[in-house]
Amino acid sequence: MALITREEVEVLRAERIEELKRLKGEGKKVVGYFCQYVPVELIFAAGAIPVRLARGDYFSSVRGERFLRPDACPFCKSCLGKFETDPLYRLTDALVFVNTCDMMRRLPEAVSANIKIPIFQLYLPRTAEPFPNRVQGFERQIMLLKAWLTGLTGAEVKEERVLTAITQYNSLRQAISQIDEGRALVPPRVKGSEIFGLALLAWLLEPQKASRVLLRHSSTPTSTSNYSAPRVLLAGSILTEEERDLIELIEEGADIVADVVCTGARFFAGSVELQGNPFTSLAHFYFNRIPCAYRRPNDLLYDKLKQLILERAVQGIIYKTLLYCDPWRFEAKFLRQNLGLPVLEIDGDYSQTNREQLRTRIEAFVEMLK
Amino acid sequence: MTADYGYQDPRPARITFDEWDDLFQRIPDELIEKFHYFPPNNEPWSKYLFPPQTFAIYGARHLRRLKFDNSLAALRLWGFINNESERLFRARQMGKKVIAVMGDLGPLAVIVNSFPDCVAFYPDCWWWTPFAMESKVLLDAAAQLGIGEATCFSRAALGAFAKHSYFPDPDLIICATGASCDDYSGVESLVAKMFGKVIWVETPLRICGETAQLTQLLTEEYRRVITALEQLTGTKMTETLLLNGIERSNRVRQLTHRLRSLAYENCTLPALETMMIEFGCLHYYSDITEWTAILEHLLATAEYRLKGNLPILKPDSLRLAWLTPPADPLLLPYVEELGARVVATEYVINQALTIIDTDADDPLGAIARSMLAGSLNGTSRERADLLIAQAEMRKAEGVIVSAILGGSHCALESKLIATHIKQRLKIPLLEFDVAPPKGEIDRQTITRIEAFMELVRSKRCQKS
Ligand code: SF4
Ligand code: SF4
Numbered sequence: 001m002a003l004i005t006r007e008e009v010e011v012l013r014a015e016r017i018e019e020l021k022r023l024k025g026e027g028k029k030v031v032g033y034f035c036q037y038v039p040v041e042l043i044f045a046a047g048a049i050p051v052r053l054a055r056g057d058y059f060s061s062v063r064g065e066r067f068l069r070p071d072a073c074p075f076c077k078s079c080l081g082k083f084e085t086d087p088l089y090r091l092t093d094a095l096v097f098v099n100t101c102d103m104m105r106r107l108p109e110a111v112s113a114n115i116k117i118p119i120f121q122l123y124l125p126r127t128a129e130p131f132p133n134r135v136q137g138f139e140r141q142i143m144l145l146k147a148w149l150t151g152l153t154g155a156e157v158k159e160e161r162v163l164t165a166i167t168q169y170n171s172l173r174q175a176i177s178q179i180d181e182g183r184a185l186v187p188p189r190v191k192g193s194e195i196f197g198l199a200l201l202a203w204l205l206e207p208q209k210a211s212r213v214l215l216r217h218s219s220t221p222t223s224t225s226n227y228s229a230p231r232v233l234l235a236g237s238i239l240t241e242e243e244r245d246l247i248e249l250i251e252e253g254a255d256i257v258a259d260v261v262c263t264g265a266r267f268f269a270g271s272v273e274l275q276g277n278p279f280t281s282l283a284h285f286y287f288n289r290i291p292c293a294y295r296r297p298n299d300l301l302y303d304k305l306k307q308l309i310l311e312r313a314v315q316g317i318i319y320k321t322l323l324y325c326d327p328w329r330f331e332a333k334f335l336r337q338n339l340g341l342p343v344l345e346i347d348g349d350y351s352q353t354n355r356e357q358l359r360t361r362i363e364a365f366v367e368m369l370k
Numbered sequence: 371m372t373a374d375y376g377y378q379d380p381r382p383a384r385i386t387f388d389e390w391d392d393l394f395q396r397i398p399d400e401l402i403e404k405f406h407y408f409p410p411n412n413e414p415w416s417k418y419l420f421p422p423q424t425f426a427i428y429g430a431r432h433l434r435r436l437k438f439d440n441s442l443a444a445l446r447l448w449g450f451i452n453n454e455s456e457r458l459f460r461a462r463q464m465g466k467k468v469i470a471v472m473g474d475l476g477p478l479a480v481i482v483n484s485f486p487d488c489v490a491f492y493p494d495c496w497w498w499t500p501f502a503m504e505s506k507v508l509l510d511a512a513a514q515l516g517i518g519e520a521t522c523f524s525r526a527a528l529g530a531f532a533k534h535s536y537f538p539d540p541d542l543i544i545c546a547t548g549a550s551c552d553d554y555s556g557v558e559s560l561v562a563k564m565f566g567k568v569i570w571v572e573t574p575l576r577i578c579g580e581t582a583q584l585t586q587l588l589t590e591e592y593r594r595v596i597t598a599l600e601q602l603t604g605t606k607m608t609e610t611l612l613l614n615g616i617e618r619s620n621r622v623r624q625l626t627h628r629l630r631s632l633a634y635e636n637c638t639l640p641a642l643e644t645m646m647i648e649f650g651c652l653h654y655y656s657d658i659t660e661w662t663a664i665l666e667h668l669l670a671t672a673e674y675r676l677k678g679n680l681p682i683l684k685p686d687s688l689r690l691a692w693l694t695p696p697a698d699p700l701l702l703p704y705v706e707e708l709g710a711r712v713v714a715t716e717y718v719i720n721q722a723l724t725i726i727d728t729d730a731d732d733p734l735g736a737i738a739r740s741m742l743a744g745s746l747n748g749t750s751r752e753r754a755d756l757l758i759a760q761a762e763m764r765k766a767e768g769v770i771v772s773a774i775l776g777g778s779h780c781a782l783e784s785k786l787i788a789t790h791i792k793q794r795l796k797i798p799l800l801e802f803d804v805a806p807p808k809g810e811i812d813r814q815t816i817t818r819i820e821a822f823m824e825l826v827r828s829k830r831c832q833k834s
Contacts, residue, residue: 127548
């Protein structure tokens, strides 16, 4: 029996959308965000509802080309396209962007030119060495976000509320991390697709509700694979909710025992420090997350990869990038040359036309790993 | 101008490669001997006043296709620019520290040049090399390291690092990144992996109302750079040294401002030479003293032309504004060939053009504020506004936006900028991607530029 099925996730999503409509009717604000670097705790503590907008498909990406050039990253194009079609996106009252890669940093301008909605742009230093001036600079940004949220919701973001939010999100992250340990086992007791499904619930549902759902499901872990399935690690650009197809395609022949994807394990890794000033703790936590490839230097990403490869007995890497996603695509060669494992590179734009070709490539790669 | 050098420039004209060769014969030998890089050094090996043919033989093949300003000052400019590789290797031989500054387009070079015996250069500027050499060697080398097609031509810098023959391996590499483009940040990331160690400098996003805080953040970044340079050179940076460095950079920036306005308002210099002058504010082509002297020579030439009513381009040419530097230098002379002149530019290097405040108690903070004026760390709208202000002032009749396929900021901001400019200026706008180097402008671009020029011309006719 599966830990959580795709159908269950879809049911919970539909329920959540109805719930959000009701809450909006009661005056609650829905705040959308795109990136793992957004301190959701703050949004939650302001009395707003944070939802991650991590959807992206070919159709919405093509729609986005009315606002952006075709050579923009498909995820960014999708973000624009989704505002026309996706009920969750249309429910948002405000958006928080992070100044990450160049594309993501400029997206708010494109959004605000076309969709009239309040936007906050959080500046996170691109340089990752945690020098005091950088972390303090980021903390200052967190305080600006706090003030903006107060303006949006009318509720003061008090320290106690932030601490409560941190506690709830820490529990949620820890709960998924614990379940994720099941992927490390031989054979793994949890599927990669299930972990991606749980991460999705963590950014979609209210944190305590998400924790309850997790608890319910984690009581029924099952062995999902035989010993002989090759153990792969998934890395690369953001994987959108719609890309679960790809994950399942991989799982037809291999076990995804680890990942460093921002909608996967990077999303729920780590805990915010509970001692001390919570705003400082949030600044440290988000500044120091396992880095996305766009950060400089991104050595810690490689360290994490090496650690996972060892700890989870990884045999091969599937490196999935998005067309025109420079931060991840540029690392492909170096990664291939430096991790000492076979790498399958998949570069896509969400188009489904080459699906059978992709299946063949994945099958061949998995065969090679056996 | 010319009196100072005992040589009379011919009447201003744009001349071909071959014509320059003939003209060169008329330049007195004493004058050729006169100009040396790294002054006051005047060793025979440091001459650089050669006709374009010399550099074409050594690889700058595109020179054969360009049109040049026929002044001695312009020849000096071209000789100096084309000699930069040699100059950097020579700097190493002379015991100077060669410092690669990457990604910030201006302010870091001010700091590095404040250290005696440090030479700052921008590998970023090697993005012209594939066009200059009409060769994809550097782009292929970048592809082998992971940065392939559909990326900004600045990837040539990665190829140049890998080849170890375009500049010496630097004594120190300083990489600025942050609110910058992804393409070049990717180049920096791979350069850092290749060399093992670089210094990363954060380039903050410009945020309204946050200038003081961001200045402080940036100042700390610069302090780290200074510490590293002090360790490398054994020289302690003092406020006097730094202020002196700022003043020298400001001199270059002031000269550039004056030259830009003489070129764009009074037709005293062609667009290509003016672009090279603007880019000189980034790194002074690795020799600030001689570069300043060249700018002074150019300024004297331009002032002379102004005074004598000797424009190099017809003042009634169609007036164009240009956004984003064209990676292919052939494009600027080409529009001039078709009867246009450039009157406004936004070449994404505004931080290198900003005059640094010298009254401030804290010179590093002043450099930081100049960085915060950067074109790439603000919004697309601000960038567009920089161009609009100039275009309005100089009554531009058309706008050209030259983009790069796969360039991260082009992909996101081009449409925004184009829409904003069209709404505000209500004049024709042409946007095109610069094609990869192949020794000539591609047919499609030619057709589009020609059609655009026709449109601009017909609009002018309608008005008159
Ligand atoms: S890929 Fe990187 S920048 Fe993009 S959403 Fe994920 S973490 Fe953020
Ligand atoms: S990191 Fe890549 S996928 Fe993520 S937003 Fe930036 S360009 Fe797009």
